[in-house]
Amino acid sequence: MTATRTARERARAELTQEIKDEARRQLGEVGAHGLSLRAVARELGMVSSALYRYFPSRDRLLTALIVDAYNAIGEAAEKADPGQGPPRERWLAIWQGTRDWARAHPHEYALIYGSPIPGYAAPQDTVVPAARVALALVKVLTHTELRDIDGEVAPELRAQAETLTKVLGIIAGPETVARLLMAWTQLFGAISFDLFGQYVGSVDPADSFFAHSARRMAEFVGL
Amino acid sequence: MTATRTARERARAELTQEIKDEARRQLGEVGAHGLSLRAVARELGMVSSALYRYFPSRDRLLTALIVDAYNAIGEAAEKADPGQGPPRERWLAIWQGTRDWARAHPHEYALIYGSPIPGYAAPQDTVVPAARVALALVKVLTHTELRDIDGEVAPELRAQAETLTKVLGIIAGPETVARLLMAWTQLFGAISFDLFGQYVGSVDPADSFFAHSARRMAEFVGL
């Protein structure tokens, strides 16, 4: 009984995966804007209406791809981390690994770090996968002796920083937490500017500049 | 003769502007994704095909809006600059003014700093307006005594920095130029993260964090 039901569920799971794979393939070719449900169905040899049994709308398909993309870039960041050795080296490796993934999958990156596609509704499913890269960076700092940094921190930000220290379990002052958030912002700001063409005319091959930023931000957070 | 020709050309210029205005209005409601040429034409009481006499394609209309948006955010940055007084105050004012504009026009901001809409072809018309915010920041530093910063700079980046010093006419070492580029990246990275919802769960009302970032980056570049 479970076997038969599983047979069906397995077929369903497989087809769901095939749809996502094909959609991701087309995403890489025509971007999110050009992704067409009908084209995906056509390529899979099925009729477009059948696809709605698996994804109730185009946006939901995109959301599924978004979650996958967050996990993929998060995994890339985690795998780039050697896990041991000098924290500074680990930090630089994570930065590089994150950028490498983004450059290899520009459309998927744009999907998650570009303009929000649907009506501004970032589903709840995305918040945990979205944090993976940031957590990889935090992890480097958790068992590290940071040179503590002083600095005035406004009450609102101080409160937010203290909440974060509890959630993340890191031992660092508010100024360090704020700097970590700035580094996180810098990481994705630089990748986005690079991929979206904002560096054209200034640091167009941005490799050297990106590596430089990674080093400076490592120092900036106290590494 | 010029008067008669002007009559038509003026009508044309006016209608071109009206189309852009209406398109911008709809952009604010439904975003770039939902912007429809037919809807714009409908609202203006004309037929959709007539609109093609003014913009040869939807992408070209969007490109016109992109140029306008770059100029608008650039002007916002310039107007926020008091133009005199302590450089640090000017720097902070420009950061704030830029963010304020972005928060007031999120869809227009997404248009220029989100995922590139057309097939990755950022038209040449956009590069000059796109630099206005950065130039406003540079302007603050030009007649300022910066405490010079040392630091190793890789050859590629050093060459790019030296090209920039010539183009911009600023007197600063490569390390300072690199830091300026990082600050520029930080500014738009923070605005994008804020508007695109990436700060949800960490520094959600990002006002305090943004102000903090502005101050820290001012110090970072030597102000």
Added chain:
DNA sequence: TCACTGTCAAGAGCACTGCTCTCTATTTTG
């Protein structure tokens, strides 16, 4: 074994899109 139930793909169809073409009215120009 047989009817029942839930699942599936298929097809037709709706309202919409960007865009092209032709036709006609108007304006500008020589």
Added chain:
DNA sequence: CAAAATAGAGAGCAGTGCTCTTGACAGTGA
């Protein structure tokens, strides 16, 4: 005034997301 350029209107094409209905099939309880 006649010719040329420009304007808008309308029809139409190929494509889209999405809905609804229809018929086939698989698994279940009597």
